[in-house]
Amino acid sequence: xxxxxxxxxxxxxxxxxxxxxxxxxxxxxxxxxxxxxxxxxxxxxxxxxxxxxxxxxxxxxxxxxxxxxxxxxxxxxxxxxxxxxxxxxxxxxxxxxxxxxxxxxxxxxxxxxxxxxxxxxxxxxxxxxx
Amino acid sequence: xxxxxxxxxxxxxxxxxxxxxxxxxxxxxxxxxxxxxxxxxxxxxxxxxxxxxxxxxxxxxxxxxxxxxxxxxxxxxxxxxxxxxxxxxxxxxxxxxxxxxxxxxxxxxxxxxxxxxxxxxxxxxxxxxxxxxxxxxxxxxxxxxxxxxxxxxxxxxxxxxxxxxxxxxxxxxxxxxxxxxxxxxxxxxxxxxxxxxxxxxxxxxxxxxxxxxxxxxxxxxxxxxxxxxxxxxxxxxxxxxxxxxxxxxxxxxxxxxxxxxxxxxxxxxxxxxxxxxxxxxxxxxxxxxxxxxxxxxxxxxxxxxxxxxxxxxxxxxxxxxxxxxxxxxxxxxxxxxxxxxxxxxxxxxxxxxxxxxxxxxxxxxxxxxxxxxxxxxxxxxxxxxxxxxxxxxxxxxxxxxxxxxxxxxxxxxxxxxxxxxxxxxxxxxxxxxxxxxxxxxxxxxxxxxxxxxxxxxxxxxxxxxxxxxxxxxxxxxxxxxxxxxxxxxxxxxxxxxxxxxxxxxxxxxxxxxxxxxxxxxxxxxxxxxxxxxxxxxxxxxxxxxxxxxxxxxxxxx
Ligand SMILES: [Cu+2]
Numbered sequence: 001x002x003x004x005x006x007x008x009x010x011x012x013x014x015x016x017x018x019x020x021x022x023x024x025x026x027x028x029x030x031x032x033x034x035x036x037x038x039x040x041x042x043x044x045x046x047x048x049x050x051x052x053x054x055x056x057x058x059x060x061x062x063x064x065x066x067x068x069x070x071x072x073x074x075x076x077x078x079x080x081x082x083x084x085x086x087x088x089x090x091x092x093x094x095x096x097x098x099x100x101x102x103x104x105x106x107x108x109x110x111x112x113x114x115x116x117x118x119x120x121x122x123x124x125x126x127x128x129x130x
Numbered sequence: 131x132x133x134x135x136x137x138x139x140x141x142x143x144x145x146x147x148x149x150x151x152x153x154x155x156x157x158x159x160x161x162x163x164x165x166x167x168x169x170x171x172x173x174x175x176x177x178x179x180x181x182x183x184x185x186x187x188x189x190x191x192x193x194x195x196x197x198x199x200x201x202x203x204x205x206x207x208x209x210x211x212x213x214x215x216x217x218x219x220x221x222x223x224x225x226x227x228x229x230x231x232x233x234x235x236x237x238x239x240x241x242x243x244x245x246x247x248x249x250x251x252x253x254x255x256x257x258x259x260x261x262x263x264x265x266x267x268x269x270x271x272x273x274x275x276x277x278x279x280x281x282x283x284x285x286x287x288x289x290x291x292x293x294x295x296x297x298x299x300x301x302x303x304x305x306x307x308x309x310x311x312x313x314x315x316x317x318x319x320x321x322x323x324x325x326x327x328x329x330x331x332x333x334x335x336x337x338x339x340x341x342x343x344x345x346x347x348x349x350x351x352x353x354x355x356x357x358x359x360x361x362x363x364x365x366x367x368x369x370x371x372x373x374x375x376x377x378x379x380x381x382x383x384x385x386x387x388x389x390x391x392x393x394x395x396x397x398x399x400x401x402x403x404x405x406x407x408x409x410x411x412x413x414x415x416x417x418x419x420x421x422x423x424x425x426x427x428x429x430x431x432x433x434x435x436x437x438x439x440x441x442x443x444x445x446x447x448x449x450x451x452x453x454x455x456x457x458x459x460x461x462x463x464x465x466x467x468x469x470x471x472x473x474x475x476x477x478x479x480x481x482x483x484x485x486x487x488x489x490x491x492x493x494x495x496x497x498x499x500x501x502x503x504x505x506x507x508x509x510x511x512x513x514x515x516x517x518x519x520x521x522x523x524x525x526x527x528x529x530x531x532x533x534x535x536x537x538x539x540x541x542x543x544x545x546x547x548x549x550x551x552x553x554x555x556x557x558x559x560x561x562x563x564x565x566x567x568x569x570x571x572x573x574x575x576x577x578x579x580x581x582x583x584x585x586x587x588x589x590x591x592x593x594x595x596x597x598x599x600x601x602x603x604x605x606x607x608x609x610x611x612x613x614x615x616x617x618x619x620x621x622x623x624x625x626x627x628x629x630x631x632x633x634x635x636x637x638x639x640x641x642x643x644x645x646x647x648x649x650x651x652x653x654x655x656x657x658x659x660x661x662x663x664x665x666x667x668x669x670x671x672x673x674x675x676x677x678x679x680x681x682x683x684x685x686x687x
Contacts, residue, residue: 072348082438084384084388086451090448090450
């Protein structure tokens with residue numbers, strides 16, 4: 001194992017960049033960019049994490065095997081996000097299946113239920129715009 | 131495996147005074163030891179205590195379930211007891227069992243090295259484990275935790291009494307102990323193998339430890355942070371899982387099962403490793419399809435991370451996600467079936483001897499297969515809607531974790547007992563206890579499949595009277611099972627003093643651990659072994675074997 005000595009200047013520079021990036025996160029939180037807010041916040045967070053891992057945790061100076069191990073951690077995190085989101089992103093598909101007019105449902109009861117559902121959905125959508 | 135250095139030049143006779151057990155007799159020589167073998171023994175003693183406590187809780191609530199009204203216990207006590215049983219057995223017995231006891235003891239010996247890569251970290255892992263375990267036990271016994279071992283939100287964050295937070299802390303702390311052990315194993319396996327010990331000469335037990343360690347390293351941090359989130363929501367009222375604060379309770383289930391499904395493989399992969407050793411040793415044959423068995427451990431470790439949503443089919447998880455999880459879950463059956471096939475093929479034309487460890491291996495094969503196959507019922511969405519949270523699930527996971535995990539642990543404990551203690555256990559008693567345990571186990575849990583199929587929900591204190599007969603059978607079985615464990619504990623302790631003195635290699639097995647004395651010296655080997663064969667070279671004569679045996683060649687027509 002190589003014991004690379006990291007200078008105090010590097011630590012201070014990284015610390016200051018992390019502080020600046022934290023400030024940036026707070027600042028952009030007050031700007032409304034719609035869905036881009038999440039993208040920007042997450043990008044800054046990933047950048048900060050990368051700095052910490054590379055410099056504070058010394059990964060930059062380590063053997064490739066440790067890069068592999070750290071990379072495996074990131075891939076596993078992605079597995080967790082991807083499959084968890086497969087739930088969250090597809091939940092509304094069921095709701096839309098309920099609210100979409102279904103021509104082959106003939107009974108009056110079902111038609112009334114659907115109308116109620118659509119009305120509720122509309123008022124909810126209207127509410128969301130405020 | 132054989133050593134090219136002639137061990138007989140420098141013999142240490144069996145039962146001689148200098149070995150790891152006689153290297154210091156004071157309490158501090160144990161509490162401050164960095165010898166992996168002694169740390170393994172420390173873990174063994176602690177885990178036996180946890181196992182007896184968890185088992186006692188189970189016996190109590192099983193007695194209570196003899197009558198539909200649950201006359202023995204109050205409902206609150208019943209809830210606390212099944213929670214205690216779950217938390218203690220899973221976090222403080224099953225997860226550490228084989229890696230921390232047998233793995234710690236055997237891994238460096240199997241690798242032909244003196245100790246694990248980080249001996250002090252190894253000792254620290256035991257202290258951390260004990261701290262977590264005692265904290266959780268304190269919360270359970272003096273406070274009373276009734277959330278079930280899964281700590282589901284919003285109950286755990288909003289309604290349960292605050293002792294649940296202490297128990298959560300205990301599980302969180304114990305997680306670090308698993309991480310330390312896993313880290314030690316991965317580094318040791320990569321860096322400290324004896325000369326000549328290539329990856330494909332490693333015992334399959336070592337492959338299993340390697341796969342298990344990867345699961346621990348990749349999964350445990352997730353459950354740790356999830357438990358911290360419970361803490362943060364409960365104490366600081368951050369909205370993570372509570373809908374009133376903008377959270378989602380199902381998110382807890384995602385994060386929890388992301389670890390806790392793979393945790394099933396943390397419990398079962400080591401057992402599979404033990405069973406590979408047992409089946410090879412007691413059928414006197416090279417394991418059939420070595421590479422398939424080795425790689426299937428890694429495959430199970432990886433696929434195990436893609437299937438957690440099968441615990442959530444009847445939560446508000448999207449059915450589309452459910453479809454994906456259900457489909458992926460079926461894939462785990464493939465590497466598992468590969469293992470079962472290879473073990474069976476190893477037995478074929480082997481000279482099989484039915485000693486106690488082998489009986490446990492056979493118990494594993496049968497019971498784990500039932501556990502695995504009933505898992506397919508539960509991973510099919512439509513049948514799971516009917517069976518979810520019933521006794522069918524309880525029976526299923528006990529067949530996997532007790533029928534699989536505990537059988538492997540007990541088989542391994544008997545197999546390596548002479549190596550660990552220098553004494554043989556009494557074979558007749560051991561066979562008797564193995565049969566009692568097998569019968570008791572099946573009588574306890576087989577009726578539960580039926581209970582669940584007929585709609586008896588799990589975790590209920592009172593039930594409809596039509597279920598009573600099956601519950602009584604189950605309780606009778608649990609008593610027999612508990613009796614079996616007590617017999618075993620009794621004769622194992624007896625054997626420490628009165629057991630026949632064991633030679634280096636009482637089974638005539640070929641693994642490297644049988645080439646050193648029983649019990650091994652503190653350094654494990656007096657000269658560094660050089661390995662020339664894989665761990666299953668039964669066609670090569672052993673220099674240490676105490677067993678007069680027919681040569682296996684006569685079977686290879
Ligand atoms: Cu699972």
